[in-house]
Amino acid sequence: MTAHVTAPATALANQLPDWVTLLRAPNPGPMTLDGTNTWVLRQPGERLGVLVDPGPADAAHLDRIAAHGPYSVILVTHGHPDHVDAVPAARERLGAPVRGLVTEYQQVPDPVRDRTVLSVGGLTVTVLATPGHTGDSACFLVAGPDGQRVVLTGDTILGRGTTVVAWPDGDLGDYLASLRLLATYDGLVALPGHGPALADCAVAARFYLAHRQARLDQVRQVVAAGVTDPAAVVAEVYADVDRSLWWAAERSVRAQLAYLNGLEPQ
Template sequence: MTLDGTNSYVLRAPGAANAIVVDPGPDDAGHLARLASAGPVELVLITHHHADHVAGAAAFAELVGAPMRAVDPEYCAGAAPLVDGETIRAAGLALEVLHTPGHTADSACFLVQGEEGPAVLTGDTILGRGTTIIADPDGALGPYLDSLARLRALALAADAPVPVLPAHGAVLPDLAAICDAYLAHRAERLEQVRSALAELGSGASAEAVTDLVYADTDASVRQAAEASVRAQLAYLRGERG
C-alpha cells in the first residue's frame, strides 16, 4: 500500500543553511540518520498521522532538535498545530498550508514556491501512481472531493503546470491533470457502487458491494477497498462527514 515506500522530503532554498523535513516516515534508524545529515533541520512537517509517515517522526524531531507540526495536535512537538491557509517561513522558503481532508481528517498539503514556480507536496491525498484510499471512518469522500477540487483550482490558477510531490511514488508533472483524473475515477467508482446497490439492494453491506465493485482487487488491499466502499456508501447515503 505504500508503493515503493514513503517519500521523505528535504526542502531548503538555494544557499539556505537550514532545512525543512516533511514526513520523516517509519522508525528506521538508518533512514532517520540520513535525513538528519541533511541538516541543520529547522522544522519537521507531517502531512497526516498514518504510521508510515509518523512512526519515526518524534524520534527524528528529538534527534535534530526541531519543532514538529501537523494538523493533529497529537503529532506536534514544540509548536502549534498547522492552520489552513497559514504561510510557514523556514529554510529560506515560504510554504502555504492547505488542509485537505478526505484520505484522513488531518491530511494536509503544502504549496511551496521554488525557483521555477510552485509545487505541491500532497502526502497521500494524491499518489505518484494509482489512487489513494478514503480511510473510513477517519477519512470521508465528500471532503476528499472538495479537497481535489480545491487543488485543481489552485493548479489552474498557476501560469504553468504545477508539479505534484507525493508521499508515495514518483513526482508527477501536472496537478490539474491528475486532479481531473482522480475526480473522474471517483465518479466512475460511485457509479459502480450505485449499480451494485441497484443489484444488491439499498441496504447492502460494504463487504457485499466490495465483492462486486472490487472483484479483481488483490487480497492484500482488500481492507483498503472495503474502507473506500464504506466511504462511498456513506457519501451516497447523505452522510458527507
C-alpha cells in the same frame, strides 16, 4: 467498468527544482508502493532546510535524514504511522519543531491552520487543508525565490494508482472537495507521499475526480440492485483488485456508502 488504477495519474515530472531532494524510506509494500517519501526542501545557500514526513521508525532512514540537515521545521502531511512514526526520534535528534494540521495529532504541539503561511529557509510554505484520505490530511504549496512552485500532496494524490479514503476517519465528500482544490494548481509538480513525482498536480487531481465519480456510479448501480453489505459491494465493484487489498477497498466502499446515504463518519 472502471478498472483498478495502478499507473500514474499524469505524466511523471522529468525535473524537480534544485531545492527538492527525495529520501525514500525502506518500507515498500502494497499500501506504501516503493516506500514512504520523505522530502527535504532547502534553497541553495540556506543553512536550514524543511523536512516533510520523516516516515517510519527506521534508524538508517533517520541517519540519512540527519545527514541532509539541519532543519528549521518538520512538517507532517497526516498522522498515518508510515509517515510519522519517526517523528519523536527526528524531533529529538534534529531539534526542529514539528508542525501539522490538527491538535489531535499528539506529536504536533504547535499546529498550523488552513492557509497558514510559513517563511522557512528561503521558501514560502502555504498549508492547504485537504481532508478526505484522513481527517488531518494537509498538502503544502511551496514557492522558492526562483519562482518555481510545487505541491506536496501526502497521500491525497499518489505517484502511482489511487489512494484509500480511510473510513471512518476519511470522508469521501471532503476528499472530493480536496481534489477540486488541488485541480486549481495547473502546471505545478506534485510531490506525493508515495511513488514518483508527477508533472501536473491539477491534471492528476482531475483524473482522480473522474475515477472517483466512476467508482461511485458503480456503487450506486450495485446498491440499486440490492447489494448493500460493504464486503459484498467490494466483491462486485473491486473484483479487479487483488484480494489481499480488499480490506482497504472496503474502507473506501464504506466511505462511498456513507456519502451516498448522506452520513457523517462516526
